[in-house]
Structure formats: structure tokens, C-alpha cells
Amino acid sequence: MIRHLSRRDLIRYCGAAGACLAAGYTCSEAKADEILKVGIALVSPVAEVGWTKQHSLGVAAIKSAMGDRVEVNIIDNVFQPQDAERVFRGFAASGHKLIFGTSFSHGAPIARVAPQFPNVAFDCCAGSKVLGNLGAFEAKYYEGAFLGGIAAGKMSKGGKLGFIGGFPIPDIVGPANAILLGAQSVRPESTCNIIFMNSWSDPGKEKEAALALIAQGCDVICAMTDSPAAVQAAEQSGVWSTGYASDMSKFAPTKQLTAFTVDWSSIYVKDALDVVAGNWKPQSRWQGLKDGVVKMAPYAAGIPGDVRAILAKAEEDIKSGALQPYAGEIKDQGGAIRIAKGAVMADADVRSANWLVAGMLGQMKG
Amino acid sequence: MIEHLLVPILSGTIVAATPLIYAAIGELVAERSGVVNLGVEGIMLIGTVTAFAVAFAGYPAFVAGLAAAGAGALASLVFAVLALSLATNQYAAGLALTILGSGLSAFIGHNFGSASLKTIAKIHVPILSDLPVIGPVLFAHDAMTYLALAITAAVWWFLYRTKAGLVVRIVGEAPQSAHAIGYPVIFIRYLTTMFGGSMAGLGGAYLALAYTPLWVENMTAGRGWIALALVVFAAWRPGRVLLGAWLFGGVTVLQLFAQGIGIKVPSELLSSLPYIATIIVLVAISRNPQTLRLNAPVSLGQSFRPQG
Structure with a gap:
């Protein structure tokens, strides 16, 4: 029953199929x-x-805010840009009106897909571009890092901190600086040994790094890695630690001083409500403690009351703007003055931090 | 001051090398019989999550270790059926196993993300453990660390000092000849492959039980691939595998210490040192073409179909 298809037939069938698809699509x-x-x-x-x-x-916040007026579809394990582009296009083509990217690596692909779907709202965490229908949002980690640094400076015996980060990139170097500045704000002689993993996730190596820092006399391990291995290793060795992204106290029940966590709920919910109301505008947001995007994990039970009071005051002051973590005078490792007394580091410089503050023991570039 | 840093560096070296020793020594036996199993990374992950699950359920560590070895053997059985019985391409089958292991372990481990285990106890040898430097470096580890060394010695003895070991090597060198004189080539390769799998499983178990007692997806972080490379660069010799693993672990730990001290070298370069150093040293000691020809199994990676 194989019919010979003429070109005209073929075009006719394709047209019919296309019409069916289009009908389904409009439905x-x-x-x-x-x-x-x-x-x-x-x-x-x-x-x-x-x-x-x-x-x-x-x-979860979108779901609880909007109930059954919203349908959230998640695709996970999307890291590579080429995968991400396919996923974003798939979302947009299947009737999703609000699409989120959640990584720096999603920035470029989402910026390629967004112009092709002008009626869809796109928003990308750690994205760099803002277009007619694409927003970007990021957190002021350094505000939380500064508070963590105050706790570390107060609780350390010798004022020697240790920092473990993924890569020597601004998103990690900036908070590392803020931690030491926080510590120096309560204990000026504080120093910080810094180790970069040059990988996003290797729990074994993170543990080795923590042990190396502890062996070198650091008694607060400030981890900015995705796994809790460093925080756990600090607990096992009986030294303090600070966590990042999530509260990691399950892995360090007594020794995690605090963790500076991020909570994107307010951004997700506002985007969703704005899209429904029809007044969503693409914008670049960079929020911290004041907006609840950066939150401190509960402070360790071992932190005494007077330190808690200092921390609470500092948190209020950062929220109100009275305390600027990157206020001058700030010197770099070489002793050169980067931020003059009375000045505050410009936002653009904060976001492109590629130097370490004085007191850091570690290498940024060759 | 020197002793103060030397002890944690050397002790950390031995710890960091242990999972590599397990995985590499198992793969070495498999490759000696002519089987390349690129699934080591996946099997390690299956071993890690199995050990974690069993220990988390409250069973003692040695049960968790045994379970991980069993799970590793089982995973390599999947590979063996494909690559040995069905004679599919060994490299493709191995890669598939790595992908399977990574996905399967993530699926099983989904609920373990917030859990923390107790590490297995360190052995304290009277007198020896109390010696300065040598004590804490050599005589203050857990049983799994010593087991890895014992297995390496046993594998060396097996391959070079027993008839069964000779048969394994013959199967890798000349499977048709071994078959012609009556040895069950496929069966022997099944055994070596499953030994390799159980060792990779143990290497993975070491991560969950002793090294970092938590579960993070893909927490082997490429150690299976390092183990595979170690076997080749060590010219398929157990002693050199041990050396290579210590070297890799040692430089890994050392570069972390160097970074912490603030040495004026970019961290990217320091982080790549373990790979560079291990390759250079092992290639240098194994560069003799005679040694390579003598040790590289001739039928490596080739499917065996009995002829005649």
C-alpha cells in the first residue's frame, strides 16, 4: 500500500500536518x-x-503563593550551555510564560532564546544580560560573608582564618574578601589563608584543604564550596566553620558558626505575580540581607551573648545601609590603597573583584 | 614546625591515595587478563552509595564494605555479560557503565543528602602509633587503609608467584593459545573483571566510610578515571600503581598546603600539579619500550571469540 508521493502531495500533507499542529498549539x-x-x-x-x-x-514559594493558578515544570541536570538552550526553547515553545535560568552557564543560552519569544518572560540567576524580555538577578553574598567574618573574628583564638573556594572568580573572591574584612572589623590583626579547589565539587579534596588549613593553624574554616565536606572536617577536628548557600549545621552540629544562605523566593514569587498581572518588566536585581535574598543560618549555640549582640547590630546596620562591608580604607595584598578612607567600593568593582585584601595569604593570579 | 606540617601532609597523602589504590589495583588485574573496564568511575559511585546506605541503616562498617564490594562485583557483571559474553566493544560498554553508575547512585542516594556517618575507627598500635612522625603517619590509620596495601601485595604475589596468576597473564597475552591448551578464557575474564569491580566498589566505600562520611552526588570526582590512568602509566605493575597513587595523593595534599601558605604560584597551576607530576614520573620510569612491551597485555581491549 505504498503510494507514490508526488512533490505536490507531499506539500499538501505537510501543510495539513502543520495546520493540525498549529491548531493544537493555539489550544x-x-x-x-x-x-x-x-x-x-x-x-x-x-x-x-x-x-x-x-x-x-x-x-516551593511560587507554589504556595499561587496554589493551583500556577504549573511549575522543572528540568534538572541542565548545566552545559548547549543543553540549556534546547531546554529554554522547549519551555518557551510549550506555553511557559515565565522561564528561569539558575546559573551563570545559563546566561548566554537564555539570551539567545529570549529574543525569539518576545511574549515570554525570562529571568536568569547570575545572568549578565538584560534584554527586552530577559531579566537577571544575583545576591549580595558579601553582606552575609561580612557577618560570617565578624563571627569568625570574634570566635577565633589566634585570628587566623582559612578560606576554601571553588575557583578564583569574582563571585568567590569578593565574599572571601568580605569575610576577612568582617573579621578585621572586630579584630584588626586577623589574617586569612585561602585555597582554591579549581573544581566545583570534590568532597575529598575539600576535606584535605580544610585539614591543610587547620594544620597551618587556622581555627575557623570558611567554606564556599557546594558540599559540606569542609564544614564536616572542621567539626571532626574541633574547629569553627562557616557555611555557604545552605545551612550545613547537620554536618557540623556544634561548630558551624553560621552560614550565609541565599533564598530566591521573593524574586520567584514577584516575577510570577507580575507576569500574571501583566506588568512584569525585565530588570537587573542585586539584593542582599535587606530583601531577604541573603539570610544568615542560625548562629551556633557556642557563640556568647555579647558576640550575638554585635552580630545583630551589624546585620541591622547593613540592612539600613549604615554599615558598608566594602567601606574604605581597604588595602590590597601588596599594601596599595584600593578604596580610600570614606569611600565605598563601586558596585561594578565589587562584581568584578579580582584582587585580595591585605591580610590574605594566598595567590589570586600569577 | 617541620614536623608540625610534615605529619599532616604525609598522613593526608596515604589517606588520599587509598581509594585510588583500591580502584587501580582491581583494574590492573582485569587489564592483565585483557579486559579494559572504563566503568571504574561508575562502579566506585555505586560502591560509595551502597556503603553509605548500609552504614546509614545501622550496620557495622565491615558489612557496609562487603556490601559495596558485592555491589561493585554485580555492576561489573553487567559489563562482563555485555563485553565478554556478547563480545560488544569493551570501551563502549565501560563508558555506559560509568553513566549508569553515576545516574543510579544519584537515584539511590537521593535521600542521603542530609545525612552524616561516623567514620570508622582508626587503629592504634601500641608503641608504634606513639612514635614521633612515623607513628601518626604510618600507624594511625583505619583498617581499610591497611587492607588496600595488603591487597596490593597479594595481587603482586598472585600475578607473579602463583600458577593461577600466570594463567591470568596468559589469558591477557594470548587468549587463543590459552583457549587452545584448555583454559576457560571467558570465565577467567569474568573472574578478573568482577575482582576489579569489587575493588572499585571498595574504593568507593572508602570515600563514604572513612574519607568524607557524607553522600554528595558524583562524589568520586573523577577518581575512577585517575585509577584507570594510573594502571596504564604504571605499565600494569602493582608496585608502580602504589607509587603512582601515593605520588598523586601526595602532590594533591602538598599543593593545598602550598596554596594555604600563600606561595606565589597561581592556584590553577598548583591544582594541575598532581596530574602533571604523576604523568611525568610514571612515564619516566616506564619509558623503556622493552618494559612496556613485556607488561602491556597484548589482547588488551579485544573481544575474545574462541577459534577452532
Whole structure:
């Protein structure tokens, strides 16, 4: 029963198929008007702690704020840009009206897809571009890092901190500087040994790094890695630690001073409500403690009352703007004055930090 | 001051090398019989999550270790059926196993993300453990660290001092000849592959039980691949595998100490040192073409179909 297809037949069939598809598409479009479909690409499956876990809080917040007026679809393990582009296009083509990227690596692909779907709202965490229908948002980690630094400076015996970060990039170097500045604000002679893993996740190496720092006399381990291995190793060795992204106190029940965590819920919910109301505007947001995007994990029970009072005061002052973590005078490792007395580091410089403050023992570049 | 830093560096070296020793020594036996199993990374992950799950359920560490070894053997059985019985391409089958192991372990480990285990106890040898430097470096580790060394010695003795070891090597050198004189080539390769799998499982178990007692997805972080490379660069000789693992672990720990001290070298370069140093040293000591020809199994990676 194989019929010979002429070219004209073929065109006719294709046209018919296209019409069917189009009909189906408009149907789904019509439905999407009633329920907001939100698409979110996550870099990894949701774990108990870490970056993706904090984004899943935003998903939960949208659901609880909007109930059955929203349908949230998540695709996880989307890290590579080429995968991300396919996922974003898929979301947009299947009637999602609000689409989130959750990583720096999503920035370029989402910026390529967004112009092709002008009626869809795109928003990208750690994204760098803002277009007609693409926003970007990021957290002021350094505000939380500064508070963690105050706790570290107060609780350290010798004022020697140790920092473990993934890569020597501004997103990690900036908070590292803020931690030491926080510590120096309560104990001027504080120093910080710094180690970069040059990998995003290697629990074994993170533990070795923590042990190396402890052996070198550091008694507060400030970890800015995705796994709790360093915080756990500090607990096992009986030294203090600070965590990052999520509260890691399950892995260090007595020794995690605090953790500076991120909570994107307010951004996710506002985006969703604005899209439904029809007044969503693409914007670049960079929020911290005041907006609740950066939150401190509960302080360790071992922190005495007077230190808690200092921390509470500092948190209030950062929220009100009275305390600027990057206020001058700030010198770099070489002793050169980078921020003059009375000045505050410009936002652009904070976001492109590629130098270490005085008191850092470690190498940024060759 | 020197002793103060020397002890944690050397002691850290031995700890960091242990998972590599397990995985590499198992793979060495498999490769000696002509089987390349690129699934080591995946099997290690399956071993890690199995050990974590069993220990988390409250069973003692040695049960968790045994379970991980069993799970590793089982995972390599999947590979063996594909690559040995069905004679599919060994490299493709191994890669598939790595992908399977990574996904399967993530699936099983999904609920373990917030859990923390107690590490297995360190052995305290009277007198020896109290010696300065040598004591804490050599005689203050857990049983799994010593087991890795014992297994390495046993593998050396097995391969070079027993008839069964000779048969394994013959199967790797000339499978058709071994078959012709009556040895069950496929069966022997099954055994070596499953030994390799159980060792990779143990290497993975070491991560969960002793090294970092938590579960993080893909927490082996490429150690399976390092183990595979060690076997080749060590020219398929157990002693050199041990040396290579210590070297890799040692430089890894050392570069972390160097970074912490603030040495004026970019961290990217320091982080790549373990790879560079291990390759250079092992290639240098194994560069003799005679040694390579004598040790590289001739039928490595080739499927065996009995002829005649």
C-alpha cells in the first residue's frame, strides 16, 4: 500500500500536518492563559544542601503563593550551555510564560532564546544580560560573608582564618574578601589563608584543604564550596566553620558558626505575580540581607551573648545601609590603597573583584 | 614546625591515595587478563552509595564494605555479560557503565543528602602509633587503609608467584593459545573483571566510610578515571600503581598546603600539579619500550571469540 508521493502531495500533507499542529498549539496557548506555566532549569537534581536546593525554595514559594493558578515544570541536570538552550526553547515553545535560568552557564543560552519569544518572560540567576524580555538577578553574598567574618573574628583564638573556594572568580573572591574584612572589623590583626579547589565539587579534596588549613593553624574554616565536606572536617577536628548557600549545621552540629544562605523566593514569587498581572518588566536585581535574598543560618549555640549582640547590630546596620562591608580604607595584598578612607567600593568593582585584601595569604593570579 | 606540617601532609597523602589504590589495583588485574573496564568511575559511585546506605541503616562498617564490594562485583557483571559474553566493544560498554553508575547512585542516594556517618575507627598500635612522625603517619590509620596495601601485595604475589596468576597473564597475552591448551578464557575474564569491580566498589566505600562520611552526588570526582590512568602509566605493575597513587595523593595534599601558605604560584597551576607530576614520573620510569612491551597485555581491549 505504498503510494507514490508526488512533490505536490507531499506539500499538501505537510501543510495539513502543520495546520493540525498549529491548531493544537493555539489550544494549549488558550489554556496557558488560565494557568501560569513556569519553567525552571536547574543545574543539578535538588539535593539537601547547596545551590540547587536554594532554588528549589523559590519553586516551593511560587507554589504556595499561587496554589493551583500556577504549573511549575522543572528540568534538572541542565548545566552545559548547549543543553540549556534546547531546554529554554522547549519551555518557551510549550506555553511557559515565565522561564528561569539558575546559573551563570545559563546566561548566554537564555539570551539567545529570549529574543525569539518576545511574549515570554525570562529571568536568569547570575545572568549578565538584560534584554527586552530577559531579566537577571544575583545576591549580595558579601553582606552575609561580612557577618560570617565578624563571627569568625570574634570566635577565633589566634585570628587566623582559612578560606576554601571553588575557583578564583569574582563571585568567590569578593565574599572571601568580605569575610576577612568582617573579621578585621572586630579584630584588626586577623589574617586569612585561602585555597582554591579549581573544581566545583570534590568532597575529598575539600576535606584535605580544610585539614591543610587547620594544620597551618587556622581555627575557623570558611567554606564556599557546594558540599559540606569542609564544614564536616572542621567539626571532626574541633574547629569553627562557616557555611555557604545552605545551612550545613547537620554536618557540623556544634561548630558551624553560621552560614550565609541565599533564598530566591521573593524574586520567584514577584516575577510570577507580575507576569500574571501583566506588568512584569525585565530588570537587573542585586539584593542582599535587606530583601531577604541573603539570610544568615542560625548562629551556633557556642557563640556568647555579647558576640550575638554585635552580630545583630551589624546585620541591622547593613540592612539600613549604615554599615558598608566594602567601606574604605581597604588595602590590597601588596599594601596599595584600593578604596580610600570614606569611600565605598563601586558596585561594578565589587562584581568584578579580582584582587585580595591585605591580610590574605594566598595567590589570586600569577 | 617541620614536623608540625610534615605529619599532616604525609598522613593526608596515604589517606588520599587509598581509594585510588583500591580502584587501580582491581583494574590492573582485569587489564592483565585483557579486559579494559572504563566503568571504574561508575562502579566506585555505586560502591560509595551502597556503603553509605548500609552504614546509614545501622550496620557495622565491615558489612557496609562487603556490601559495596558485592555491589561493585554485580555492576561489573553487567559489563562482563555485555563485553565478554556478547563480545560488544569493551570501551563502549565501560563508558555506559560509568553513566549508569553515576545516574543510579544519584537515584539511590537521593535521600542521603542530609545525612552524616561516623567514620570508622582508626587503629592504634601500641608503641608504634606513639612514635614521633612515623607513628601518626604510618600507624594511625583505619583498617581499610591497611587492607588496600595488603591487597596490593597479594595481587603482586598472585600475578607473579602463583600458577593461577600466570594463567591470568596468559589469558591477557594470548587468549587463543590459552583457549587452545584448555583454559576457560571467558570465565577467567569474568573472574578478573568482577575482582576489579569489587575493588572499585571498595574504593568507593572508602570515600563514604572513612574519607568524607557524607553522600554528595558524583562524589568520586573523577577518581575512577585517575585509577584507570594510573594502571596504564604504571605499565600494569602493582608496585608502580602504589607509587603512582601515593605520588598523586601526595602532590594533591602538598599543593593545598602550598596554596594555604600563600606561595606565589597561581592556584590553577598548583591544582594541575598532581596530574602533571604523576604523568611525568610514571612515564619516566616506564619509558623503556622493552618494559612496556613485556607488561602491556597484548589482547588488551579485544573481544575474545574462541577459534577452532
